[in-house]
Amino acid sequence: MKQIPCPHCGNRAQAEFVYERSADSVVPLDAEPAVAIAALFSRANxxxxxxxxWRHAHGCGMWLLIRRDRVSHHIEWVKPIGPEALP
Amino acid sequence: MNAPLINFTFDGRALTAKPGQTLAAALLDQGIRLVGRSFKYHRPRGILSAGIEEPNALVTVGSGGREEPNTRATDLYVYEGLNARSQNRWPSLSSDVGGVLSLVSKALPAGFYYKTFFGPPKLWLFYEQFIRRAAGLGPAPTKADPDHYAQRAAFCDVLVVGSGPAGLIAARDAVRAGKKVFLVEQDAELAPSLLRDPAEIEGKPGRTWAGEIATAVRTSGGRVLTRTSASGLWDDQFVCLSEKLIEPGQIPANGFSQRYWHVRAGEVVLATGAIERPLTFANNDLPGVMLSQAVRTYVTRFGVLPGKRVVVATTNDDGYLTARALMAAGAEVVVLDSRPAPAGHSSGVEVHNLAAPVMARGGKRGVKALVATVDGAERSFACDLVAMSGGFTPVVHLHMQAGGKLDWDQAAQAFVPGETRQNVRTVGLAAEPQPAETVGAAGNPKAAFVDFQNDVTVSDLDLAWREGYRSVEHLKRYTTLGMATDQGKTGNMAALDRIARREGITIPEAGLTTFRPPFTPVSMGALAGLATGEHAQPTRHPALYDLHAARNPIWLNAGYWKRPRAYPQGAETLAQAGLREARTVRTAVGMCDVSTLAKFEVQGPDAVQFLERVCQTTVGKLALGRGRYTFMAREDGLVFDDGTVWRLGDQRYLLTSSTGGASRMATWLSYVRGHLCADLKVSVTCVQEHYAAIAVAGPKSAQVMAALTRSEAPRHMSVVESTIAGAPVLLMAASFSGERAFEVHFDASQAEAVWQAIEAEVLATGGTLYGIEAMELLRIEKGHLVVGPDIDGRLTAEELGLGRMVNKAGGWIGQSCLSRPDFADKQRKQLIGLEAIDGKAIPEGSMLVRFVGAEAEGHVTASGLRVLEGGSIALAHLKGGQARHGEEIYAHSPTRRQTVKVRVTSPHFYDPAGERYRD
Known part of the structure; x- marks a missing residue:
């Protein structure tokens, strides 16, 4: 089982984390219909x-942005997101 | 010194074993060679190996819930009272009826199952009954396992798998470097190879040397685990270990039979050694044809001489060690060496060079002679034991599981570990196997076995090749090669060799199938650990659980929650109790625990902006102390949950939503809050379990609330702060039943006092407790929706009949996707009501059809009845349903064989104008 370096908690087992969605499937609140539909239904994958x-569901509960190689599972970096990550 | 013998039985026969002997060693010691019948052809089989790779000698041990089939006799230490049975034979091992199959093995060639599956289905049905009886291993136990399986997590710097000399040196070096070491050995003894081949290491007897290193590992904070198999190696050096605390079938002293470890290691050292390969010749599966190193193990470690006249057939130097051990034990030995002279000539044994076995002769009592070509001519050697060595296959399973690649070692004719993706390295014979030759298959290919456990012969491989199977992955699946419980540990290389020869390519070009966990079989119980029975999943008790339990309800498992379904009186059934409770609510008053509802406090200057994004209804128009029904859409515009929103303060709101969707809603709100509008000044707090909640519903509910709070009850959809039994409560006038009703929310720690006060008043007013059953009847009749069946995440607000409540100003999540052209289709499913024309109950989940046999146009989501008048009603999703009111169709359930004629109606069967909400 992989370890994921949570920026809030340190290295933790992958089982503590939940994959939520790819970053390009996020629909901004003011997205035009065509943009929203493309993000939801025709992603590059x-x-x-x-x-x-991702979300550290069974840990700190925080949302994370993870850059990951989907073939080798290698994680390039993990960043916190949400109000806690605002400058 | 004579240690006491151990008593055990094999097929009912009382036998004894010396301490430390495996079942295989004890059987050989007693002269028993026939141990099992083969999987497909029922051929007599004996013991091939002395380790976990054993394909033949599989037995069933233990009894009742401790019965364990397919246990390797070579991986089972005899204990007092062991009860072992041979498998796949009838009526007995020596006179097995299925043995005739070995004469007609044409009946089950490679790909038999595939060909039969593709034939007419009736043909398969005919064969199936015959195959199920004839083929197979031990039957699965039918009783529950009474033992416990422990699970444990651990960390270490270095985990060493295998305690041979290479593993021990790695462990010692790591200890010297100050590391915390785990040393794992699947055998019961450390350094089992030193028991087979005693040696002096660094000036000490090997076993003493090994013991000193084990002590050093332990005293430096590490662990030494014997009888423990590293079954899986996963990403980032995560290793699963399965530790046997007792032998299979044995009764544990402390209740625990195994311990399953999850170990995260800084580095993994694989000192897993190599597995000897059989030679491929006709009847190479006869009892008495064994692997060379295994023979040596029985002679040297277990003190058993498995034969007196022995032919050692080898392709490498290791065979000579076996020859010498056999001679020292008094056997007569001839060596057949595939290599040209002078190989083996300094050994002091009779050696024939350029010699390879062609066929073994013998029967169920074992091998009698070995026919071999010696320098081109055929010769027969009388013998009662064949010790064969076709070279060594490094145990690269864990390396490969960890994503490692393999290299080809030409001298050893073996795949060895190559590049690795993790902090894993392989040492010893697993990395550098002994040199050996590859000798091709000889003799009748129909009797030359490659995969002993799945009965795959050379002829099966040839057939698959002729039929066009070239990739080893396809070949494996077609012939079932390597797919038995031993995963082809002994047979894969011989098969690759055969295919490479037919194809005219080299073995590395033929490639290898991927090894997957587990390396050796793992008990299901070990994987489950203590999470069985009532502990298989968490149980959530609402705050009022004990109060319900004292009133003996029928429970409902709603997700993880335990909720009362009904409170039956006397001999009432669930249906009777539910209907009585529902009728009492319609006519007087009832109370129900609704604590499990999802609840969120939303506070801050931007609370309204946040809520108007999440909710599809308006929120900003709510006056202080008012609430409303609301529902939420996903980004794709489809409604996924509903609830209520209440304005408790100037900038403070309470949002409730469904019980079942509670954790999904918590995630969704944190996503919207954290990712889509991180700039808003708002905080969202889940208060689901902070508040307990009781619904009080019925025409007399306002009177009950007034008595309890000593003030006038709030009007419908208003919220006030009050006190009941001295506890502060939020009193919300909201209804899910169609009656005037209230939800009382209060700090969960006050559960008992508030419940008892309300219960006393409700009962005094002629009311009742009611559970989920009555709640369902009431809400279905009223046409209120439930998240799950009715709101299933596939319909828009319009299609659910909620269109008029949607916030016309927009701004809510999901709005942009609603412009998809598909949503303009009026033939999409829509929520409707159904009324049974002849009064029969409408089966829940049944499909809606114009006539039986027609295409399904929808389904019944909730089925109920008119609480006071009787008559079956239901809620359903139906294509274009909102325009089909009055139409007569059928609710048809083929699985329940029920068909009910129904009329499409509005989903609001009770008080559609909402007059009963007014005081």
């Missing part, structure tokens, strides 16, 4: 490295 939203 690349073989390779993409950004994803």
């Amino acid at each position: 690349l073989r390779g490295t993409e950004e994803e939203l």
Whole structure:
């Protein structure tokens, strides 16, 4: 089982985390219909490295942005998101 | 010194074993060679190996819930009272009726199942009954396992798998470097290879040397785990260990039979050694044809001589160690070496070079002779034991599980660990196997076995090849090669060799199938650990649980929650109790625990902006102390939950939503809050379990509330703060039943006092407690929706009949996707009501059809009845349903064989104008 470095808690087992969605499926609140529909239903779904939203569900509960290689599972980086990550 | 013998039985026969012997060693010691019948052809089988790779000698041990089939006799230490039975034979092992199959093995060639599946289905049905009886391993136990399986998590710096000399040196070096070490050995003894081949290491007897290292590991804070198999190696050096605390079938002293470890290691050192390969010749599966190192193990470690006239057939130097051990034990030995002279000539044994076995002769009592080609000519060697060595296959399973690649070692004719993705390295014979030759298959290919456990012969491989199977992955699935419980540990390389030869390519070009966990079989109980029975999943008790329990309800498992379904009186059934409770609510008053509702406090200057994004209804128009029904859509515009929203303060709101969707809603709100509008000044707090809640519903509910709070009850959809039994409460006038009703929310710690006060007043007013059953009847009749069946995340607000409540100003999540052209289709499913024309109950989940046999146009989501008048009604999703009121169709359930004629109606069967909400 992989370890994911949570920016709030440190290295934790993947079982504590929940994959929520790929970052390109986020629909901004003011998105035009065409943009929203494309984000939800026709994503690139690349073989390779993409950004994803995860949640440390069984840990601190925080949302995270993770850049991950979907073939090797290698994690390039993990960033906190949400009000806690605002500058 | 004579240690006492251990008593055990095999197929009912009383036998004894010496301490430390495996079942296989004890059987060989007693002269028993026939141990089982093969999977498909029922051929007599003996013991091939001395380790976990054993494909043949599988037995069932233990009894009752402790019965364990397919236990390897070579991986089972005899204990007092062991009761072992051979498998796949009838009526007995030596006179097995299915044995005739071995004469007609044409009946089950490779791909038999596939070909039969693709034939007419009736043909399969005919074969199936025959195959189920004839083929197979031990039957699965039918009783519950009475033992416990412990689970444990641990961390270490270095985890060493295998305690041979290479593993021990790695462990010692790590201890010297100050590391915390786990040393794992699947055998009962450390360094089992030193028991087979005693040696002096660093000036000490090998076993003493091994013991000193184990002590050093323990005293430096590490662990030494014997009888423990590293079954899986996952990402970031996460290793699963399955530790046997007792032998299979044995009764544990402390209740625990196994311990399953999850270990996170900084580094993993694989010192897993290599598994010897059989040679492929006709009848190479006869009892008495064994692996060379296994023979040596029985002779040297277990003090058993499995034969007196022995032919050692080898392709490498290791066979000579076996020859010498056998001679030292008094056996007569001939060596057949596949290599040209001078290989083996300094060994002091009779050696024939350029010699390879062609066929073994013998029967169920074992091998009698070995026919071999010696320098081109055929010769027969009389013998009662064949010790064969076709080279060594490194145990690379864990390396491969960890994402490692393999390299080809030409001298050893073996795949060895290559590049790795993790902090994993392989040492010892697993990395550098002994040199050996590859000898191709010889003799009748129909009797030359490659995969002993699944009965795959050379002829099966040839057939698959002729039929066009070239990739090893396809070949594996077609012939079932390597798919038995031993995962082809002994047979894969011989098969690859055969295919490579037919194809005219090299073995590395033929490739290898992927090894997957577990390395050796793991008990299901070990994976489950203590999470069985009532502990299989968490149980959530609402704050009022004890109060319900004292009133003996029929419970409903709603998700993880335990909720009262009804409170039956006397001999009432669930249906009778539910209907009585519902009628009392319609005519007087009832109370119900609604504590499990999801509840969120939303506070801050931007609370309204936040809520108007989440909710599809308006929120900003709510005056202080007022609330409203609301519902929420996903980004795709489909409604996924509903609830109520209340304005408790200037900038403070309480949002409730469904019980079942509670954790999903908590996640959704945190996503919207944290990701879509991180700039808003708002805080969202889940208060689901902070508040307990009781619904009081019925025409007399306002009177009950007035008595309890000594003030006039709030009007419908208003909220006031009050006190009941001295506890502060939020009193919300909201209804889910169609009657004038209230929800009383209060601090969960006050559960008992508030419940008892309300209960006393409700009962004094002629009321009742009611559970989920009555709540369902009431809400279905009123046409209120439930998240799950009615609001299933596939309909829009319009389609659910909620269109008029949608916030016309927009701004809510899901709005942009509602412009998808698909949503303009009026033939999408819509929520409707159904009324049974002949009064029969409408089966829940049944499909809606114009006539039986027609295409389904919808389904029944909730089925109920008119609480006071009787008559079956239901809620349903129906294509274009809102325009079909009055139409007569059928609710048809083929699985329940029920068909009910129904009329499409509005979903509001009771008080559609809402007059009963007024005081």
